[in-house]
Amino acid sequence: MKHGIFSFLAAAIASLGLVNAASAADTAELRVLTHSSFAVPKPLLAQFEKEAGVKLRITKAGDAGEMLNKLILTRAKPIADVVYGIDNALAPKALAAEVLDAYNGPAATRTAVAPLPAPLVPVDYGYVTVNYDKAWFAKSGMALPKSLEELTQPAYARLLVVQNPATSSPGHAFLLATVGALGEEKAFDWWARMRSGGLKVAKGWSEAYYTEFSRNGGKYPLVVSYAASPAAELFYAKDKPTEPPTGSLALAGGVFRQVEGVALVKGGSQRAAAQKFVEFMRSVPVQQQMQTEMWMYPAEAGVARADVMKFAPEPAAFDAPAEKDLAARGADWVARWTRVVLK
Amino acid sequence: MRQGAAPLALAGLPLAFLLVVLVAPAVRLVAEGWPTDGHSLQALWAPWQDDYLRWRMVWSFLQALLTCAAALVLGLPLAWVLARLEFRGRSLVLRALMLPFVVPTLVAALGVLTLMGPHGVLVQLGGPDLQGTAWLLLYGNLFFNLCVVVRAGTDALEQVSASRLAAARTLGASPWRAFWRVEWPAIAPWLMSALCLVFLYCFAGFGLALVLGGQRYATVEVEIYTLVAHELQLGQAGVLALWMLMLTALVAWGYAAIERQLATPGRADRQPRQRPQGAGHWLLLVVALGVFMLICALPLVAIAWKAIISGAFLSSGEHAAWRVLLEEDTRMALWNTLRFSFSAVVLATVLGLAHALAARRSLALRTLVFLPFLVSPVMVAFGLLLLYPSWTGNALLLVCAYALLAYPFVAKSVASALDSMPLYYLQAARSLGASPWRAFWRVTLPLLAPALRRGVAFAAATAVGEFAVSLFLSRPEWATLTTLIYQHLGRPGAANLDAAMVLACLLMALTMGTFALIEWRGSREPDHA
Numbered sequence: 001m002k003h004g005i006f007s008f009l010a011a012a013i014a015s016l017g018l019v020n021a022a023s024a025a026d027t028a029e030l031r032v033l034t035h036s037s038f039a040v041p042k043p044l045l046a047q048f049e050k051e052a053g054v055k056l057r058i059t060k061a062g063d064a065g066e067m068l069n070k071l072i073l074t075r076a077k078p079i080a081d082v083v084y085g086i087d088n089a090l091a092p093k094a095l096a097a098e099v100l101d102a103y104n105g106p107a108a109t110r111t112a113v114a115p116l117p118a119p120l121v122p123v124d125y126g127y128v129t130v131n132y133d134k135a136w137f138a139k140s141g142m143a144l145p146k147s148l149e150e151l152t153q154p155a156y157a158r159l160l161v162v163q164n165p166a167t168s169s170p171g172h173a174f175l176l177a178t179v180g181a182l183g184e185e186k187a188f189d190w191w192a193r194m195r196s197g198g199l200k201v202a203k204g205w206s207e208a209y210y211t212e213f214s215r216n217g218g219k220y221p222l223v224v225s226y227a228a229s230p231a232a233e234l235f236y237a238k239d240k241p242t243e244p245p246t247g248s249l250a251l252a253g254g255v256f257r258q259v260e261g262v263a264l265v266k267g268g269s270q271r272a273a274a275q276k277f278v279e280f281m282r283s284v285p286v287q288q289q290m291q292t293e294m295w296m297y298p299a300e301a302g303v304a305r306a307d308v309m310k311f312a313p314e315p316a317a318f319d320a321p322a323e324k325d326l327a328a329r330g331a332d333w334v335a336r337w338t339r340v341v342l343k
Numbered sequence: 344m345r346q347g348a349a350p351l352a353l354a355g356l357p358l359a360f361l362l363v364v365l366v367a368p369a370v371r372l373v374a375e376g377w378p379t380d381g382h383s384l385q386a387l388w389a390p391w392q393d394d395y396l397r398w399r400m401v402w403s404f405l406q407a408l409l410t411c412a413a414a415l416v417l418g419l420p421l422a423w424v425l426a427r428l429e430f431r432g433r434s435l436v437l438r439a440l441m442l443p444f445v446v447p448t449l450v451a452a453l454g455v456l457t458l459m460g461p462h463g464v465l466v467q468l469g470g471p472d473l474q475g476t477a478w479l480l481l482y483g484n485l486f487f488n489l490c491v492v493v494r495a496g497t498d499a500l501e502q503v504s505a506s507r508l509a510a511a512r513t514l515g516a517s518p519w520r521a522f523w524r525v526e527w528p529a530i531a532p533w534l535m536s537a538l539c540l541v542f543l544y545c546f547a548g549f550g551l552a553l554v555l556g557g558q559r560y561a562t563v564e565v566e567i568y569t570l571v572a573h574e575l576q577l578g579q580a581g582v583l584a585l586w587m588l589m590l591t592a593l594v595a596w597g598y599a600a601i602e603r604q605l606a607t608p609g610r611a612d613r614q615p616r617q618r619p620q621g622a623g624h625w626l627l628l629v630v631a632l633g634v635f636m637l638i639c640a641l642p643l644v645a646i647a648w649k650a651i652i653s654g655a656f657l658s659s660g661e662h663a664a665w666r667v668l669l670e671e672d673t674r675m676a677l678w679n680t681l682r683f684s685f686s687a688v689v690l691a692t693v694l695g696l697a698h699a700l701a702a703r704r705s706l707a708l709r710t711l712v713f714l715p716f717l718v719s720p721v722m723v724a725f726g727l728l729l730l731y732p733s734w735t736g737n738a739l740l741l742v743c744a745y746a747l748l749a750y751p752f753v754a755k756s757v758a759s760a761l762d763s764m765p766l767y768y769l770q771a772a773r774s775l776g777a778s779p780w781r782a783f784w785r786v787t788l789p790l791l792a793p794a795l796r797r798g799v800a801f802a803a804a805t806a807v808g809e810f811a812v813s814l815f816l817s818r819p820e821w822a823t824l825t826t827l828i829y830q831h832l833g834r835p836g837a838a839n840l841d842a843a844m845v846l847a848c849l850l851m852a853l854t855m856g857t858f859a860l861i862e863w864r865g866s867r868e869p870d871h872a
Contacts, residue, residue, distance in 0.1 A: 031736065036817075036829075036830075036833070037833060057736055057818065058818060058819050059735065059736060059816050059817070059818055060816070060817050060818065060819065061816055062572065063572075063573075065572075065573050066572045066573060069571075069572060069573065069574075069575045070725070070728055070816075072575060073375075073575065073725060073728060073729055074728055074729065074732045074735075076732075077732040077733065078732070079728070079732050079735045079736075079816075164558060166569050166573050166574065167568075167569055167572075167573055200475070200557070201557070201558045202554075202557075202558070203554070203558065205833070206449055206829070206832045206833055207449065207452075207554055209835060210449060210453060210832055210840065211449070211452050211453065211456060211460075211474075211554055214461075216453075216840065217453060217456045217457065217460050217461075217462060217463075218456070218460065218461060218474070219460075219461035219462075219472070219474065225835065229835040230835075232834055232835040232836050233835050233836050233837075234836075235836060236834070236835065236836020236837060236838035236839050237836065237837055237838065238653075238837050238838055238841070246835070295834065295835075331574065334574070342558055342559075343394075343395045
């Protein structure tokens with residue numbers, strides 16, 4: 001028993017060594033802040049490190065909205081040099097908080113397929129849409145809804161699950177699409193009628209898709225997700241079917257184009273490397289390979305689409321409120337949504 | 344007098360830790376958002392004037408209370424069976440009880456829905472679909488918390504003096520009467536201690552219960568989380584967190600006060616476990632194991648079952664789901680899970696032991712053990728960011744955060760054991776000339792061993808689980824198994840779902856292995872104690 005305490009102390013010291021081994025570094029570090037869905041293949045990141053002569057320190061800070069708040073909260077002493085994942089829905093908040101620095105390099109001046117207000121440099125984009133479970137609709141014999149208005153009718157009651165806009169990016173995006181298309185008053189009237197029709201609210205995308213969506217153990221055959229989700233369903237299917245088990249609906253007023261960007265953090269260090277990272281995110285290899293990692297379309301013009309993306313056709317139309325309305329009223333809309341749908 | 348100085352010195356370690364990792368960050372965050380225009384008093388009352396928030400607070404309280412009552416009624420028979428009867432698979436049940444702690448919320452929810460969801464077994468048997476009801480929320484609470492009550496009850500029953508029990512029976516008391524007059528008074532403090540933890544856990548509930556019960560049953564903690572993380576309304580969040588702190592601190596203080604009075608030094612003549620005899624024993628065994636299966640085991644079995652029927656382990660093709668186990672990411676996550684949990688558990692053990700030993704005679708210190716459960720974790724997480732921005736990428740801070748949430752388990756468990764520890768052993772050792780340190784090392788610590796193991800097992804489960812993972816900043820190279828599971832569940836597609844299920848099975852197997860290691864010597868100990 002006597003040597004017990006020594007082995008215990010040795011274990012304690014060793015364990016601190018265990019966790020600290022990772023933080024020792026002699027090359028310069030570039031601190032990258034991202035949301036938790038960031039996924040660029042490791043070989044590409046390693047190549048960047050070699051070419052830029054820095055070590056990447058990527059920090060995942062939760063959902064995009066949560067990440068931006070962490071950036072705003074620490075602006076006096078920034079926790080990153082460059083940030084990826086701020087989208088057009090969050091851009092007004094980021095600009096108002098003045099946490100980003102201007103960048104005028106090639107990536108910022110080249111025309112992108114989908115734009116973002118400067119100083120954000122667009123990297124990728126996708127569409128938040130309503131997805132449906134093909135098997136459920138085939139079995140029930142019901143026709144697919146053709147408009148947001150139809151969703152409020154009794155036949156479609158208790159079929160849709162959405163994410164809470166206060167806690168989820170796609171949920172927030174879907175709310176913005178309805179406000180953009182219908183105007184604030186009519187949009188919240190629609191939400192109120194959806195509520196009486198048994199609209200289901202989940203905390204985030206994963207909860208909605210994996211516990212409420214009828215394809216995965218829930219009972220709601222309609223779920224707010226992305227236009228590219230059916231392509232991902234096919235990509236990750238086990239028995240290689242010829243078409244996806246789900247589809248996306250481009251309902252007028254129910255489509256939001258989400259454009260994600262990268263930007264320099266105000267007060268950050270390693271400026272040269274940070275600028276290289278912005279260029280890197282718009283480089284062709286990243287733009288190609290991120291498609292089947294993050295399931296977004298490339299913002300760089302002329303980049304080849306991944307083969308499976310042909311199952312993710314881009315909706316012809318999408319809606320969003322004007323930027324100045326979003327900046328002025330964005331927070332109120334979320335609060336009003338909570339009052340109308342949850343309280 | 345030396346006895347008076349030692350606890351103070353011991354208290355310094357956990358108190359300093361709490362100050363640096365918990366109090367300072369939380370205060371810093373509240374200060375950041377505090378209204379400066381003189382409306383602070385008005386803001387303080389605002390939550391009670393808002394119907395929605397008032398209901399949130401009342402509901403948080405109610406559901407926690409209901410869960411405690413249900414956990415006591417369902418957990419006590421199970422604890423008695425595990426402490427008094429010897430049957431095959433007993434130690435397996437004891438360990439499996441704690442698995443709900445480590446399974447990621449979303450995976451657990453999928454397991455529960457397999458049983459009680461719209462396509463679940465219950466519906467197929469003609470029962471109701473429980474998804475989105477308050478019943479499922481309470482079920483979710485029990486799934487996570489039953490183990491806390493059962494493990495404490497089992498340990499407590501093993502401390503009950505066998506000779507007193509025998510005396511009662513010899514004097515003609517029925518087993519039922521003997522239970523009420525001899526066993527119940529002895530185990531009540533332990534159970535109260537466990538129920539207090541359950542209450543605090545449910546009150547600040549965040550995970551499974553919400554996925555299952557839906558947004559309607561959100562607790563105040565969810566409001567705080569939304570206000571801080573997504574809306575950056577630090578003022579409002581601070582006010583709510585303050586009310587939460589006051590309400591929970593009242594519970595913790597009240598408990599700590601009665602705990603001291605309930606504490607009775609036990610005796611070391613333990614009641615040996617016996618094979619079930621007679622219809623009464625068998626009935627109790629069946630009922631208790633039924634409760635265990637229904638509340639704790641079935642959702643986990645459902646997860647394993649889903650992993651198997653998905654063809655995960657049977658098919659051998661290139662796309663078989665079990666292949667996720669061979670991926671480099673999985674190996675890295677496994678290593679991270681091991682090293683982070685191990686570091687956190689070591690730290691939690693040191694802190695917990697020191698706090699429990701120091702708190703023996705101090706009501707304030709006893710109450711402070713609960714502090715990590717009283718302060719809203721999201722406030723702590725954002726406060727740490729604000730107070731120590733340059734430490735955000737440091738693994739040490741992450742380990743401290745893990746340990747913060749894990750160490751009350753060690754402290755509570757050890758404190759209960761200290762309260763019921765027989766005094767005469769220590770007195771004998773001291774009068775035979777042993778130094779205080781030697782007496783502690785040779786007498787106190789061995790007597791504490793079973794409780795320490797239980798606390799460490801819970802601490803390990805907390806560290807492996809998702810509680811801390813989701814709140815604090817993470818780096819890809821620190822991804823644990825839980826993070827990896829959530830990465831898979833962040834994308835559509837059957838292969839991702841299967842991978843998540845297989846990884847959850849790996850996590851459960853790893854945890855069972857860890858528990859076996861922690862309690863390996865414990866399982867043999869009671870025989871010769």
